[in-house]
Amino acid sequence: MTEPARRERDRPWVFRTYSGHSSAEASNALYRTNLAKGQTGLSVAFDLPTQTGYDADHPLARGEVGKVGVPIGHLDDMEALFREIPLDQMNTSMTINATAAWLLALYVATGERQGVAPAQLRGTTQNDLIKEYLSRGTYVFPPEPSMRLISDMVAYTVHDIPKWNPINVCSYHLQEAGATPVQEIAYAMANAIAVLDAVRARDDVPEDVIPDVFGRMSFFLNAGIRFVEEICKGRAMTEMWDEIGRERYGVQDPKLRRFRYGVQVNSLGLTEAQPENNAIRIVLEALGVTFSKNARCRALQLPAWNEALGLPRPWDQQWSLRTQQILAFETDLLEYEDLFEGSHVVEAKVEELKKAAQEELDRVLGMGGAVAAVENAYMKQRLVESHTRRLRSIESGDLTVVGVNAYTETEPSPLVEGANAILKVDESAEREQIGRLDAFRARRNPTEVDAALQGLRDALANGQNVMPPSIRAAHAGVTTGEWADTLRKLFGEYRAPTGVVAREAQVTDEANEKVRARVRAVGATLGRPLKILVGKPGLDGHSNGAEQIAVKARDVGMEVVYDGIRLTPSEIVQSARDEGVHVIGLSILSGSHQILVMDVLEGLRSEGLEIPVIVGGIIPEDDAEKLRQHGVERVYTPKDFDLTRIMSEIVDVVGERHARD
Amino acid sequence: MTELGPRLLARDRSAVAPALNLVDDRRPAARREAAVLLAELEAKIGRGGAPRIGLTGAPGAGKSTLLDALVRRRRAVDETVGVIAVDPSSRRTGGALLGDRIRVRSGAGDPGVFIRSMAARDQLGGLAEATRAGVLVLSAAFDWVLVETVGVGQSEGEVADLVDTLVFVAQPGAGDLLQFMKAGILELPDVFVVNKADVGAAAERTRRELEAGLGLGERDAKWTPPVLAVSARDGIGIDALDDTLAAHRRALGAEGLAARRSRGRDAAVRAGLVARYGSFGLEALGGTEALERRLAAAPGEPGFALLETLGNEIRAALGDRAAGS
Ligand code: B12
Ligand SMILES: Nc1nc2c(ncn2[C@@H]2O[C@H](COP(=O)(O)OP(=O)(O)O)[C@@H](O)[C@H]2O)c(=O)[nH]1
Ligand SMILES: [Mg+2]
Numbered sequence: 001m002t003e004p005a006r007r008e009r010d011r012p013w014v015f016r017t018y019s020g021h022s023s024a025e026a027s028n029a030l031y032r033t034n035l036a037k038g039q040t041g042l043s044v045a046f047d048l049p050t051q052t053g054y055d056a057d058h059p060l061a062r063g064e065v066g067k068v069g070v071p072i073g074h075l076d077d078m079e080a081l082f083r084e085i086p087l088d089q090m091n092t093s094m095t096i097n098a099t100a101a102w103l104l105a106l107y108v109a110t111g112e113r114q115g116v117a118p119a120q121l122r123g124t125t126q127n128d129l130i131k132e133y134l135s136r137g138t139y140v141f142p143p144e145p146s147m148r149l150i151s152d153m154v155a156y157t158v159h160d161i162p163k164w165n166p167i168n169v170c171s172y173h174l175q176e177a178g179a180t181p182v183q184e185i186a187y188a189m190a191n192a193i194a195v196l197d198a199v200r201a202r203d204d205v206p207e208d209v210i211p212d213v214f215g216r217m218s219f220f221l222n223a224g225i226r227f228v229e230e231i232c233k234g235r236a237m238t239e240m241w242d243e244i245g246r247e248r249y250g251v252q253d254p255k256l257r258r259f260r261y262g263v264q265v266n267s268l269g270l271t272e273a274q275p276e277n278n279a280i281r282i283v284l285e286a287l288g289v290t291f292s293k294n295a296r297c298r299a300l301q302l303p304a305w306n307e308a309l310g311l312p313r314p315w316d317q318q319w320s321l322r323t324q325q326i327l328a329f330e331t332d333l334l335e336y337e338d339l340f341e342g343s344h345v346v347e348a349k350v351e352e353l354k355k356a357a358q359e360e361l362d363r364v365l366g367m368g369g370a371v372a373a374v375e376n377a378y379m380k381q382r383l384v385e386s387h388t389r390r391l392r393s394i395e396s397g398d399l400t401v402v403g404v405n406a407y408t409e410t411e412p413s414p415l416v417e418g419a420n421a422i423l424k425v426d427e428s429a430e431r432e433q434i435g436r437l438d439a440f441r442a443r444r445n446p447t448e449v450d451a452a453l454q455g456l457r458d459a460l461a462n463g464q465n466v467m468p469p470s471i472r473a474a475h476a477g478v479t480t481g482e483w484a485d486t487l488r489k490l491f492g493e494y495r496a497p498t499g500v501v502a503r504e505a506q507v508t509d510e511a512n513e514k515v516r517a518r519v520r521a522v523g524a525t526l527g528r529p530l531k532i533l534v535g536k537p538g539l540d541g542h543s544n545g546a547e548q549i550a551v552k553a554r555d556v557g558m559e560v561v562y563d564g565i566r567l568t569p570s571e572i573v574q575s576a577r578d579e580g581v582h583v584i585g586l587s588i589l590s591g592s593h594q595i596l597v598m599d600v601l602e603g604l605r606s607e608g609l610e611i612p613v614i615v616g617g618i619i620p621e622d623d624a625e626k627l628r629q630h631g632v633e634r635v636y637t638p639k640d641f642d643l644t645r646i647m648s649e650i651v652d653v654v655g656e657r658h659a660r661d
Numbered sequence: 662m663t664e665l666g667p668r669l670l671a672r673d674r675s676a677v678a679p680a681l682n683l684v685d686d687r688r689p690a691a692r693r694e695a696a697v698l699l700a701e702l703e704a705k706i707g708r709g710g711a712p713r714i715g716l717t718g719a720p721g722a723g724k725s726t727l728l729d730a731l732v733r734r735r736r737a738v739d740e741t742v743g744v745i746a747v748d749p750s751s752r753r754t755g756g757a758l759l760g761d762r763i764r765v766r767s768g769a770g771d772p773g774v775f776i777r778s779m780a781a782r783d784q785l786g787g788l789a790e791a792t793r794a795g796v797l798v799l800s801a802a803f804d805w806v807l808v809e810t811v812g813v814g815q816s817e818g819e820v821a822d823l824v825d826t827l828v829f830v831a832q833p834g835a836g837d838l839l840q841f842m843k844a845g846i847l848e849l850p851d852v853f854v855v856n857k858a859d860v861g862a863a864a865e866r867t868r869r870e871l872e873a874g875l876g877l878g879e880r881d882a883k884w885t886p887p888v889l890a891v892s893a894r895d896g897i898g899i900d901a902l903d904d905t906l907a908a909h910r911r912a913l914g915a916e917g918l919a920a921r922r923s924r925g926r927d928a929a930v931r932a933g934l935v936a937r938y939g940s941f942g943l944e945a946l947g948g949t950e951a952l953e954r955r956l957a958a959a960p961g962e963p964g965f966a967l968l969e970t971l972g973n974e975i976r977a978a979l980g981d982r983a984a985g986s
Contacts, residue, residue: 568770
């Protein structure tokens with residue numbers, strides 16, 4: 001047999017791994033190892049205090065420091081994060097939004113300290129606040145000032161850091177919150193249009209720069225398991241973006257109209273049950289965004305097989321990186337021209353998606369665009385509805401999920417033996433970070449810090465660009481919390497609509513009717529309808545579970561109080577008492593369940609309230625056992641997909657508690 | 662004397678939630694206890710207690726945001742506020758989503774603010790009875806009571822009977838206004854607010870249209886309902902609204918307030934009797950005219966006490982066949 005002729009290979013996409021934890025130093029070591037393993041770009045995961053603008057010693061940061069990402073409190077941290085990583089040679093993607101301007105300022109200042117000029121920097125700040133309100137939940141400020149900060153960064157980078165992507169319009173997170181492909185396309189386009197229109201309205205951005213601004217817009221997509229449809233989605237977005245560029249913004253140069261996007265493949269569909277199957281799901285999803293040469297992703301991040309169990313260890317991440325490398329270097333994928341050009345099937349599907357997405361986009365533009373459709377909750381409500389439909393079809397079996405609602409018999413998995421199949425962040429990380437923060441504060445010059453903060457305040461109040469005074473503040477030794485507090489005082493804080501309205505018709509099968517009857521019956525013995533509080537304590541923004549539990553509880557006839565994300569344990573306790581609920585359900589996915597649940601239990605005890613507490617989320621089994629020992633009535637994790645059964649058990653819990661009284 | 666009554670009147674915050682739970686409880690023993698508590702409170706503060714302000718208007722008009730702004734105003738001068746938010750979307754089959762607190766951030770963690778959301782449970786007179794009991798409890802324990810309800814065309818009458826001052830919240834764009842004008846709803850509110858004034862000219866246009874529209878209706882000579890433009894979001898016009906609420910209270914005077922409360926009492930007794938015993942029960946009492954005579958004959962009597970007395974009479978007349986559920 002003769003060797004097949006080697007064709008010229010296309011350049012592979014950028015390989016990234018979304019990572020960061022504990023401290024800047026530990027994360028720097030991880031990044032350097034990953035680069036040595038053949039990773040070609042960095043993707044920084046920040047911890048929740050950094051993302052929401054709190055210093056490590058702020059009460060809201062308790063239990064969260066260094067947990068789900070790296071804590072960056074000041075310039076020293078940022079320098080430590082990139083020690084021996086020359087910024088002029090790196091392409092860095094930072095998943096940072098509300099505090100994006102600040103983290104970019106720290107990055108610029110770090111570059112300057114390394115002797116690298118801003119113009120040489122390459123990378124991306126995610127900086128997409130619209131999807132934060134809709135899904136990701138690390139927003140801080142109201143929509144208007146948020147749009148202003150985004151457009152400030154666009155205006156600044158287009159001059160000063162021309163190779164920077166100031167915003168990465170994300171539809172990734174929308175799919176993770178339940179979006180259909182059509183919603184993903186439509187809302188991403190609406191979002192990009194909102195940003196471009198905001199930039200175009202600025203006095204300091206001349207009209208002839210708009211094509212360049214358009215060219216700097218990049219996207220961040222998802223790719224789910226229905227990978228043929230995902231192939232078509234990528235192609236549809238590529239075509240739509242080109243049309244928007246030409247028609248709405250008059251961009252002549254086709255190169256500037258190119259749809260540039262990175263991808264993280266779907267994690268929502270990765271399962272806790274038989275987690276090894278996730279490795280295969282991940283490969284198939286990666287195909288969806290690499291298959292088409294004409295619409296191939298520029299950068300790719302793959303989640304790990306143990307996604308639904310907890311944080312990935314270096315080995316888990318390595319497996320995902322190797323998956324990408326096999327796809328790019330062993331297969332012949334990169335040797336061919338576009339495989340689907342001329343395919344009637346693909347073209348028809350692309351047209352279908354485009355048409356439906358255009359209709360939805362027009363609807364959003366008709367209400368005043370993406371910002372208006374955030375404030376009036378339109379988009380969020382549509383996402384919650386889509387997610388309700390998804391979960392219903394998993395429960396009913398209409399949607400097959402192998403290992404979850406079909407083919408559930410399994411041998412014990414050697415991969416998950418023991419409790420060590422995930423990364424455990426050392427509890428000392430928080431204390432040490434606070435120690436570094438204190439030392440840093442002691443070292444800096446307070447007069448310079450005050451002057452820098454005053455400069456920031458003045459610039460913002462006078463409508464000047466946020467970037468220059470932020471860079472000065474970074475050099476002067478301002479901390480993340482101080483920067484964000486300054487903006488909080490000026491702009492105020494925002495709470496986005498929850499989108500939980502439940503317009504979907506009730507499920508009326510036998511199982512649901514039975515639960516409904518039990519809810520009514522227990523309501524009769526209680527004297528009033530069963531009332532539940534669904535609470536999200538802490539900085540955790542994962543709202544899917546809470547939303548769907550709320551929708552379901554209402555569906556079976558409960559009165560549901562759900563006030564959205566980011567409440568303190570004491571707010572939850574007060575709410576439970578004032579609202580007179582019979583049961584509290586807490587949803588926590590960020591890994592800080594131990595501290596937060598204990599605080600709620602303690603709060604209830606000190607108020608003399610005997611309200612049963614149920615917990616759900618990413619809770620490793622040994623932690624679940626501890627929670628139950630402390631009095632938590634039930635603990636649910638992703639494998640508990642049968643929401644009707646969960647509801648039935650909540651009725652049990654309330655009934656038992658009432659019988660005891 | 663109940664245990665909760667004196668505690669509420671002494672403004673013991675920890676008595677508020679149990680009291681609200683009690684007045685909502687439909688078990689016979691609880692209902693008896695609640696009736697005593699409510700009659701007791703009404704006797705003490707039926708003509709006094711906290712000022713009661715209602716906010717009504719279409720969904721999305723900005724009632725919750727405005728409520729938040731008003732709560733902040735009160736808290737800034739150290740006055741306490743009790744809030745009842747009635748959920749618009751409750752279902753026939755039971756079940757309700759009560760997430761309206763999301764935009765009411767002023768209360769979070771502050772003991773000077775109390776928020777209870779309630780489902781409009783779709784029983785006859787349901788809104789009025791449960792909410793009225795709640796309002797009474799809150800007006801014993803707090804300096805101010807605010808009630809948010811969705812105005813969908815029929816409930817304004819009920820809310821107007823619950824509060825001392827009814828504020829109608831509209832948003833720029835006259836579409837819904839025309840509808841309300843047609844439905845004759847605009848006769849009820851004491852103050853009109855066009856919210857979202859930050860959007861600019863459209864708000865001022867709506868304000869003028871509304872003012873012109875109101876000029877056509879018949880009104881009480883002592884008080885002409887003003888139309889204010891505010892931005893709940895940006896805190897613009899809130900001071901003026903606050904002043905207007907105070908002005909309305911002054912215009913009402915002790916007499917006006919008493920008349921208003923007694924109108925509310927009468928409405929609640931009527932609705933309560935019909936909800937519990939149906940028109941059949943009302944017949945047993947001698948019909949509507951008889952009921953009106955009884956109401957007129959007992960001007961000082963607490964509504965909740967009257968409801969019990971009349972209920973007993975009906976039950977006796979019916980030979981206890983239609984005992985309250
Ligand atoms: C979807 C998702 C997201 C979405 C969230 C969208 C949204 N609005 O919810 C997006 C993309 C925004 C996101 C972001 C992040 N994520 Co995330 N995410 C997930 C993912 C893939 C699925 C979670 C989910 O929504 N499942 C669907 C819902 C319906 O299931 P559920 O919440 O588990 O609920 C079920 C049960 O748990 C239970 N339940 C849950 N709550 C309650 C409450 C009650 C009362 C009851 C009765 C039951 C119950 O019932 C539900 C039905 O089965 C998980 C991994 C996984 N596969 O589970 C990671 C995961 C939770 N994310 C993780 C991380 C780290 C993040 C980030 C913090 C990353 C970063 N550094 O920025 C960010 C920031 C988010 C933030 N603001 O806090 C980690 C958490 C690690 C840990 N615990 O140690 C996970 C585990 C992934 C991983 N392995 O690293 N994420
Ligand atoms: N522009 C603007 N928007 C407002 C204002 N007040 C409320 N909103 C927005 O209007 C929407 C509905 O507000 P909400 O208070 O929930 O209205 P409700 O349904 O009447 O309680 C939300 O998106 C608010 O942010 C305002 O003064 N100006
Ligand atoms: Mg409201």
